[in-house]
Amino acid sequence: MKLLRTSFALFLFLPLFAIAQSGKLPSVVVQTLDGKKVNTSTWSNGGKPMIINFWATWCAPCKRELNTIAEKYADWQKQTGVKLIAVSIDDARSMNRVAPYVNGQDWDYDVVLDPNGDLKRALNVNNVPHTFLVDGKGNIVWQHNNYEPGDENELFKKLKELL
Amino acid sequence: MRAACRDFHIFADMLDPWKRILRTATFAFIALGASRSFHLRAQEGGQIHGNFSMDGQYYTEDTLIGALQPPQQWGSNAWGNLNYSTGNFKAGVRFESYEPALLGYPAGVPYTGSGIGYRYASYTKDDLEVTVGNFYEQFGQGLAFRSYEERYLGVDNAMDGLRVKFRPDTGIYLKGFIGRQRLGFDGPNRGGFFNGSGIVRGIDGEVSLTEAWPRCFPKWIEKGHVVTLGGSFVSKYEGDDDPLYEFPENVGLYAARVNYTTAKWNIYTEYAHKINDPNTSNENIYKDGQALMLNATYSVKGLGVSAGAHSYDNMVFRSGRGAGPFDLNINFQPPLAKQHTYNLPATLYPYATQANGEVGYQGEVFYKFKKGTKLGGARGMKLAVNWSGAWSLDSTRIPNDTVRFDGYTANFFSLGARNYYQDLNLELRKKVSDHWELALTYLNFVYDIAQVQGKPGKPMIYADMFVLEGMHNFSDRNSVRFELQHLNTKQDQGNWATAVAEFTFSPHWFLAAMDQYNYGGSVTTEQIHYPIGSIGYIRGGSRFSMSYGRQRAGIFCVGGVCRVVPAANGLSLSITSTF
Numbered sequence A: 001m002k003l004l005r006t007s008f009a010l011f012l013f014l015p016l017f018a019i020a021q022s023g024k025l026p027s028v029v030v031q032t033l034d035g036k037k038v039n040t041s042t043w044s045n046g047g048k049p050m051i052i053n054f055w056a057t058w059c060a061p062c063k064r065e066l067n068t069i070a071e072k073y074a075d076w077q078k079q080t081g082v083k084l085i086a087v088s089i090d091d092a093r094s095m096n097r098v099a100p101y102v103n104g105q106d107w108d109y110d111v112v113l114d115p116n117g118d119l120k121r122a123l124n125v126n127n128v129p130h131t132f133l134v135d136g137k138g139n140i141v142w143q144h145n146n147y148e149p150g151d152e153n154e155l156f157k158k159l160k161e162l163l
Numbered sequence B: 001m002r003a004a005c006r007d008f009h010i011f012a013d014m015l016d017p018w019k020r021i022l023r024t025a026t027f028a029f030i031a032l033g034a035s036r037s038f039h040l041r042a043q044e045g046g047q048i049h050g051n052f053s054m055d056g057q058y059y060t061e062d063t064l065i066g067a068l069q070p071p072q073q074w075g076s077n078a079w080g081n082l083n084y085s086t087g088n089f090k091a092g093v094r095f096e097s098y099e100p101a102l103l104g105y106p107a108g109v110p111y112t113g114s115g116i117g118y119r120y121a122s123y124t125k126d127d128l129e130v131t132v133g134n135f136y137e138q139f140g141q142g143l144a145f146r147s148y149e150e151r152y153l154g155v156d157n158a159m160d161g162l163r164v165k166f167r168p169d170t171g172i173y174l175k176g177f178i179g180r181q182r183l184g185f186d187g188p189n190r191g192g193f194f195n196g197s198g199i200v201r202g203i204d205g206e207v208s209l210t211e212a213w214p215r216c217f218p219k220w221i222e223k224g225h226v227v228t229l230g231g232s233f234v235s236k237y238e239g240d241d242d243p244l245y246e247f248p249e250n251v252g253l254y255a256a257r258v259n260y261t262t263a264k265w266n267i268y269t270e271y272a273h274k275i276n277d278p279n280t281s282n283e284n285i286y287k288d289g290q291a292l293m294l295n296a297t298y299s300v301k302g303l304g305v306s307a308g309a310h311s312y313d314n315m316v317f318r319s320g321r322g323a324g325p326f327d328l329n330i331n332f333q334p335p336l337a338k339q340h341t342y343n344l345p346a347t348l349y350p351y352a353t354q355a356n357g358e359v360g361y362q363g364e365v366f367y368k369f370k371k372g373t374k375l376g377g378a379r380g381m382k383l384a385v386n387w388s389g390a391w392s393l394d395s396t397r398i399p400n401d402t403v404r405f406d407g408y409t410a411n412f413f414s415l416g417a418r419n420y421y422q423d424l425n426l427e428l429r430k431k432v433s434d435h436w437e438l439a440l441t442y443l444n445f446v447y448d449i450a451q452v453q454g455k456p457g458k459p460m461i462y463a464d465m466f467v468l469e470g471m472h473n474f475s476d477r478n479s480v481r482f483e484l485q486h487l488n489t490k491q492d493q494g495n496w497a498t499a500v501a502e503f504t505f506s507p508h509w510f511l512a513a514m515d516q517y518n519y520g521g522s523v524t525t526e527q528i529h530y531p532i533g534s535i536g537y538i539r540g541g542s543r544f545s546m547s548y549g550r551q552r553a554g555i556f557c558v559g560g561v562c563r564v565v566p567a568a569n570g571l572s573l574s575i576t577s578t579f
Helices: A002-018 A060-080 A095-104 A118-122 A151-161 B002-041 B218-223 B343-347
Strands: A029-032 A037-039 A050-055 A083-088 A110-113 A130-134 A140-145 B047-059 B074-086 B089-098 B111-125 B128-135 B137-139 B145-147 B159-169 B172-186 B192-195 B199-208 B226-237 B250-261 B265-274 B289-300 B303-313 B357-369 B381-397 B408-431 B436-447 B461-473 B478-489 B495-505 B509-520 B528-539 B542-551 B554-558 B561-565 B568-578
Touching (some): A060 A083, A083 A095, A095 A110, A095 B265, A095 B303, A095 B357, A130 A151, B137 B172, B289 B408, B303 B408, B343 B495, B343 B509, B357 B408
Parallel strands (some): A050 A083, B111 B172
Antiparallel strands (some): A029 A037, A029 A110, A050 A130, A130 A140, B137 B145, B159 B172, B265 B289, B303 B357, B357 B381, B408 B436, B436 B461, B461 B478, B478 B495, B495 B509, B509 B528, B528 B542, B554 B561
């Protein structure tokens, strides 16, 4: 019975998975690591695609994902011209650890801070990691929650489809 | 006949949880249906987007671990946000449902029933932004004001009122707000969230010197330095009808901050001062409060170093004098302890800022041994070392304090006798081959459980932990990850061992199993296993997972806030979706 009840609830929620994504980047102010404020609606990559990845220093799968992509990033950039913006949702407790961590990992990403979750809320992110793919015109064309080793291949496939 | 009766009973028992699931599902459905049709209609005019999250648990009683079955048997926390935006206009609403809330959730005033948890409308015109209804906001790093949500912890002190943001010129940012704070949630009687009775208002200004007046600072601009100054004033009003005390009805707090950034350095400091604010937390003393935090980081490619310190004295600031520790907080006093990701160090002995005063320090180094070096090997190796600690504030109680009720005097930044915690941890991470990555972590905790977890009389805990983590890729898509954790201590519940195995099949599936074993070691405890299995499915922005097994009572922290989650046994279900 327990199982039945669960599967019924499950069935009801299934349509959730069928929703298509679309939309533009919202207009929210975030901070760069060099102390500046940036409005996210001005983000662009000269007509090339962008990856927007939400992460935190306290999130193990997030760090796995960004460290994995870091090894392929130069190659991805060469092939697609993509820019990855890593949005840290670390709050006042850990936001000061972001810059040393990022450099300690030797990442080449653009990293911004969203300490009170304004951008996270504007893009309706529930939990991290959460990745958005934005095409050259600024449309959000694909998104992915969670990270499993190998997911980066899926992301790269979607990225190449944009070219 | 007996069988029939029993069946009937089961059916009657189940009606309630059924209704609850149905209600939750209907609410999700309506929200969804609405969003989908809007989605189509709004193609030209604007966008509808949002998210949905549900965590449910079916509880079974388990006396060995102290897990209870509540009368409703099933608990679930669910919410869905719907946001509409068109041009310069934005509006949104969040439906929430707790039928009933999961055990131990939320941290403060209870959430019951279903209804509206948050709603707002805002518009932006040139450099002006106006928001009415609910909003989240933060000044500086929060010593003066922080309105925020940690939905999974049950912390939400959303403001309800009016906020104006204005940028008069490049590099100058002004903000002002007024309103009340969300306190709890009561669907049946109030149709949703309800606020505390106190009023909070504040203003904040921030100037980036180099952006606002570039001609005055040519050298800084040439070198790429950024200097930002900020200042805030926040005050609260709460009427006083106390027959005994004469409480100040208006209490003010001011704060100032400086941030200096170069390509390699980032130095941040924030100071806040609060005038007399007798409240339950400080035992109704009239002493002023003050807080100072300092942080410096230095980083270049492959190396990052940070150092931080703070001293907090009597800085609890709530819009209700008698509010509990998780309710109606106006400001935020960030702790310096690292947030661990492995299960044992993260949930057994985590640290949260001690509300009325502490002195804390932290230091951290990240280093990457490059490829081809002796220690780096063929693929490089990463090292992280972190230490942090907090002590009581060096304070002296004022004798015969019957006139001013100042309580005590304190020496700012001077360590008191009591060490609340210390945490030293080292991590080495290395890719050993194309298919294997290993990480080895050592942690050493000193932890005053009597103070931090409010368990008077319990001795100081000294614990050593080792964690070995390994990851192996079978192919481009399939991999396994395991963790072996061991915690060694002669205090509290004694030794723990944990094993985790997680199989992932990218991009959709995962399967995980974990066992935690409290075997005591030199401490006599009941030797208990906590096995749990999980399965999950991910597609796009949606994630669905299910677990079955025992969950140890633990402390879950996000940001500076920790919530105690009671032990549970049963089936749990989690769905999140973004659209």
